[in-house]
Amino acid sequence: MRLQDKSALVTGSSSGIGEAVILAFAREGASHLIVNYPDERERERAEAVAQRASELGAKAIALRADVSDADAVAALVEQAEAFAGKIDILVNNAGIGHADPVESLSVETWDRVIGIHLRGTFLVTRAVLPGMYARNSGRVINTASQLAYKGAPGLSAYTAAKGGILSFTRSLALEIGERGVRVNCVAPGATRTPILEAVPPSVLEAVRAAIPTGRIATVEDIAPAYVFLASSDGDHFQGQCISPNGGDQFL
Numbered sequence: 419m420r421l422q423d424k425s426a427l428v429t430g431s432s433s434g435i436g437e438a439v440i441l442a443f444a445r446e447g448a449s450h451l452i453v454n455y456p457d458e459r460e461r462e463r464a465e466a467v468a469q470r471a472s473e474l475g476a477k478a479i480a481l482r483a484d485v486s487d488a489d490a491v492a493a494l495v496e497q498a499e500a501f502a503g504k505i506d507i508l509v510n511n512a513g514i515g516h517a518d519p520v521e522s523l524s525v526e527t528w529d530r531v532i533g534i535h536l537r538g539t540f541l542v543t544r545a546v547l548p549g550m551y552a553r554n555s556g557r558v559i560n561t562a563s564q565l566a567y568k569g570a571p572g573l574s575a576y577t578a579a580k581g582g583i584l585s586f587t588r589s590l591a592l593e594i595g596e597r598g599v600r601v602n603c604v605a606p607g608a609t610r611t612p613i614l615e616a617v618p619p620s621v622l623e624a625v626r627a628a629i630p631t632g633r634i635a636t637v638e639d640i641a642p643a644y645v646f647l648a649s650s651d652g653d654h655f656q657g658q659c660i661s662p663n664g665g666d667q668f669l
Contacts, residue, residue, distance in 0.1 A: 419447035420649035425502035427452040427495070429485050429542055430512030432464035434611035435561065438637035439509055439644045440467055444474035446645055450502035451478040454485070454494065454512065456534075477502075485512045485538030486530075495545040504553065507648045508546045510539040510583075511561040515613040517572040528575045535579035539586060547599070554598040557648050560587050562605040562659060564667040580605075584659060591657025602655050604643045607663025609635040630665035 426443050430436045432455040440451055451471045455464035464480035471478035479501050483494035498505055513535050516527055539560055550556030565573060566580035587603045594601060608614070608625050614634075626634050643662050646652050661669050 420645065420651065421507070422447035423449050424506040424648070425450035425452075425504055426507035426509065426648070427454065427498050427502075427505050427542075427546070428509040428511055429454040429483075429538065430456070431509075432460040432467055432480070434613070435606065435609060435637050435640050436509070436511040437467050438641040439511065440471050440478070441474065442641040442645050443507070443648065444471040444476040444478070446649070448476050448507075451476045452498045452501065452505075453478060453480040455480060455482055456484050456512065457482070484534075485510075485542055486533035488541055491538075491541040491545055495542070499549065504549055505546050506550075506555070507557045507559070508542060509559045509561070509644060509648075510542055512538050513561065513576075513579075513613075515573075515576060519572055520574050523575060531575035532579050532582075535576070536582040536586070539583050543590070543601075550599045551597060556599040557652070558590070558599065558601040559644055559647050560601070560603045562587075562603040564605050564607045564661050564663045564669075566605060567669060568667050587659070588657045594656070600647070600652060600656050602647045602652065602657065603659035604640070604647070605659050605661040605663070605669070606640045606643075607635060607661065607666045609637060609640055611637060628666060629663075633664065635662065635664060 428436050428439050431440045431453045453464045453468045468478040468480045483490040560583050562583045563580040565577045566584050590601045640662050643660050
């Protein structure tokens with residue numbers, strides 16, 4: 419019950435790592451959980467996640483918002499605070515994947531990937547911080563990626579966004595100073611989420627073979643890092659990035 423009576427907003431939590439984090443928080447006693455999803459295609463999945471969290475004892479709601487849209491984010495945070503009373507924990511997890519070499523990458527795709535990952539992290543964090551500052555308490559956990567450190571061919575927009583999230587996290591940690599708010603990153607390695615569904619099996623096998631532990635992570639391997647940083651166990655972590663990646667990349 420490390421998160422007893424805590425409320426959390428997790429963006430991009432209708433599937434994948436975000437879903438696993440919602441359910442892990444519920445198991446740890448979180449009182450209110452907000453499942454964020456981007457559009458109508460994800461509504462049913464998001465509501466199912468909220469239902470599962472409710473069955474684990476939390477009060478949970480699914481709220482739609484494109485995190486790259488400033489007005490949508492303002493409405494999301496307003497609705498979340500009305501539902502939960504406060505936001506103790508923010509997990510910026512919303513993201514998309516796209517693979518193209520730089521010479522073939524459209525400006526629209528670049529802007530969309532950067533917008534959801536990096537702009538979204540900024541917008542939601544900016545909207546939530548005033549309440550955390552007023553209470554001198556809170557947690558912001560940003561989802562980066564080990565690829566921010568090692569790079570990846572064809573994923574320049576994705577890795578640039580994740581690198582930006584790392585730098586944003588570090589700068590915000592310096593701004594916060596002695597306030598009671600902690601901001602950190604989780605940088606997962608290869609993880610079986612919907613983003614990997616379009617990756618050819620031969621490529622996934624090559625990825626798996628390069629990981630010292632010999633397997634691609636499940637979302638259940640990743641979620642405990644978020645629980646740790648969200649709880650009092652992470653009190654002395656500020657501006658840090660932890661990477662559950664099976665030894666694929668040493669930070």
